Amino acid sequence: MATLKVPLTPEDHVQGDPNAELTLLEYGDYECPHCGRAHPIVKRVQQHFGPRLRFVFRNFPLTQIHSHAQIAAEAAEFAATHGRFWEMHDLIYENQDRLGLPLLVALAGQLGLDPQALRDSLSAGEFEPRVRRDFMGGVRSGVNGTPTFFVNDERHDGPWELEDLVAALEARRALAD
Amino acid sequence: MANILERGATAPDFKLPVTPDQKLSLGELKGQPVILAFYPADWSPVCGDQMALYNEILPEFHKHGARLLGISVDGVWCHAAFAKDRHLGFPLLADFQPKGAVARSYGAYREDEGICERALFVIDGKGTISWSYCSPIAVNPGADGILEALEALAPQAETSHR
Numbered sequence: 001m002a003t004l005k006v007p008l009t010p011e012d013h014v015q016g017d018p019n020a021e022l023t024l025l026e027y028g029d030y031e032c033p034h035c036g037r038a039h040p041i042v043k044r045v046q047q048h049f050g051p052r053l054r055f056v057f058r059n060f061p062l063t064q065i066h067s068h069a070q071i072a073a074e075a076a077e078f079a080a081t082h083g084r085f086w087e088m089h090d091l092i093y094e095n096q097d098r099l100g101l102p103l104l105v106a107l108a109g110q111l112g113l114d115p116q117a118l119r120d121s122l123s124a125g126e127f128e129p130r131v132r133r134d135f136m137g138g139v140r141s142g143v144n145g146t147p148t149f150f151v152n153d154e155r156h157d158g159p160w161e162l163e164d165l166v167a168a169l170e171a172r173r174a175l176a177d
Numbered sequence: 178m179a180n181i182l183e184r185g186a187t188a189p190d191f192k193l194p195v196t197p198d199q200k201l202s203l204g205e206l207k208g209q210p211v212i213l214a215f216y217p218a219d220w221s222p223v224c225g226d227q228m229a230l231y232n233e234i235l236p237e238f239h240k241h242g243a244r245l246l247g248i249s250v251d252g253v254w255c256h257a258a259f260a261k262d263r264h265l266g267f268p269l270l271a272d273f274q275p276k277g278a279v280a281r282s283y284g285a286y287r288e289d290e291g292i293c294e295r296a297l298f299v300i301d302g303k304g305t306i307s308w309s310y311c312s313p314i315a316v317n318p319g320a321d322g323i324l325e326a327l328e329a330l331a332p333q334a335e336t337s338h339r
Contacts, residue, residue, distance in 0.1 A: 002319070064232045064264045139234055139324065144317035145226065157316070 002142030002155035008056060011130075013085050016046065016054035021176060022169050024053060025150040027060035027138040030072035030092050031099055032146045038160060039093040045165045053169065057089060059134040060146050068099045070131065075104040077127035078118050084111050181284040181296050181311045188213075188300040189282040193270040194253045201246070201268060203304070210243040210307075210330055211300040212323055215285045215293040217314060219251045219259035219269075227295070227317045232265050234320050241327040248272050248279065249293050285311065299326040 004025065008014070024045060028035040046055055059077075061069035072092050079088035091107045092099065101122070108118040121127065138148070142155055149156040151168045158164065182188070188211075192202035203211065216227055228247055231238075238245050247269040251259070256269040272279045272293065280286035285296035297318060299308040308326035312318035 002321070005321075062229055062233055064266075065226075065229050135233070136237070139230075139237075139320050142319045142321045144230060144319035 004150045004153045004155075005141040006137035013057050013080060013089070014054050015056075015086055017051050018054060020052055020054040022049060022053045022172060023056060023150075023152050024165065024169065025056040025058065027058050027134075027141075027143045027146060027148045027150075029059075029061045029066055029069045029146040030076070030096070031066035031069040032062070033096070035147045036093055036096040038147045039090075041160065041162050041165065044162050045169070048162075048166055049169060052173075058138060059131045060138045060143055060148070061131065061135065062146065068101075070128070071101060071104060071122050072099060073131045073134075074122055074125070074127040075108065075118060077130055078121045079108070079111060079113060082111075082113055084113065087111055181294065181309050182298070182306055183309055184306055186306045188298065188304050188306050189279070190304075191270075191279040191282070193248070193272060193279060195268045195270055196257065197253045201270065203300070206244055207304060208302045210241060210302060210327060211298075212238060212243055212245045212327075213248060213283070213298040213300065214245065215248050215280055215283065215296040215298075217287075217290075217292040217295060218249055219255050226263070228259075228265060228269075229263050230317065231320060232263065232267065234324075235266050237320075237324060238327070241331065243299075243327055246270055250277050250280070250291065287314070297323060299323060299330070301330055 026042065042055060046053060059073040061073050063070045076085055076088045076092060079085050088107060088111060095103055105115045105118060109115045147160065149160055149165065152172050156168050188203060190203045192200050195201040214231060231245060235245065245267040247267065250272050252273045253271045256271055260269055277286040277291065277293065280293040283298065285294040287294055295312040295314055295318060297310045298306055301307045307330055310318060310322050
């Protein structure tokens with residue numbers, strides 16, 4: 001059973017109560033269609049558990065097969081430095097079929113971020129090391145494709161429909177009790 | 178699951194087509210670590226695809242001076258189309274004729290289905306297997322084991338290569 005090798009750090013993007021008893025962590029790629037399909041499922045898992053669950057997203061772009069995955073990840077990191085990570089994250093997945101530089105720039109504008117600053121950041125590769133760090137941490141933890149979920153510290157293998165993730169999280173809760 | 182060759186065994190040499198008119202032998206790569214990744218077939222689903230993942234990690238393998246070779250029973254033209262489609266930056270070898278002979282010599286052939294196991298071997302610069310792993314056929318084994326095995330080889334890799 002693969003386990004998470006890189007513990008949560010303050011650098012991570014965490015949604016929900018930082019002290020929640022349950023953690024769902026996703027290694028994802030913004031251009032991956034499976035991740036796109038997982039996005040609303042994760043939302044429903046979050047609704048199901050409410051404050052008992054925190055959700056963490058880390059970047060795992062497969063840049064050789066998804067030509068926009070890297071800039072999308074960097075754009076989300078850019079938004080994060082302005083406190084808008086999750087809005088950007090959601091908007092990218094909600095508009096995944098139009099993913100590309102024009103979309104990312106438009107989304108930045110929509111969030112009140114400076115589109116030119118985003119362009120400059122992407123050209124300079126400002127967040128490239130950070131995205132690569134996420135990626136290599138995922139490799140170390142046995143991430144083998146996207147999306148890969150971890151329930152607390154353990155990799156969740158197999159299907160990730162709503163009922164699968166809920167069951168896996170419930171099982172962890174039962175263990176903790 | 179098959180009984181694959183284990184740590185300490187000498188890696189069986191082979192010479193397999195890598196393009197329609199070129200062959201590559203293990204012996205030619207002596208002096209540097211080699212990662213052999215046997216896999217069942219080209220064209221498995223994209224996002225969870227093992228070869229696409231390794232392609233992404235290639236720079237890390239290269240940091241260790243290691244060469245990655247993918248091997249399946251698919252023919253050279255199939256490999257060429259697959260590598261082009263996925264932009265693969267490492268060679269795919271065709272264990273096509275006689276079918277599966279190299280996989281069999283590593284204990285990594287599934288006779289019933291006529292395909293390779295999903296088996297990984299890290300071979301040191303002297304041609305000895307230093308790590309091997311056979312994954313359940315449907316599970317992409319990822320790359321964490323390979324990287325750990327390469328790190329264990331590191332002092333040797335530094336003196337014999339780079």
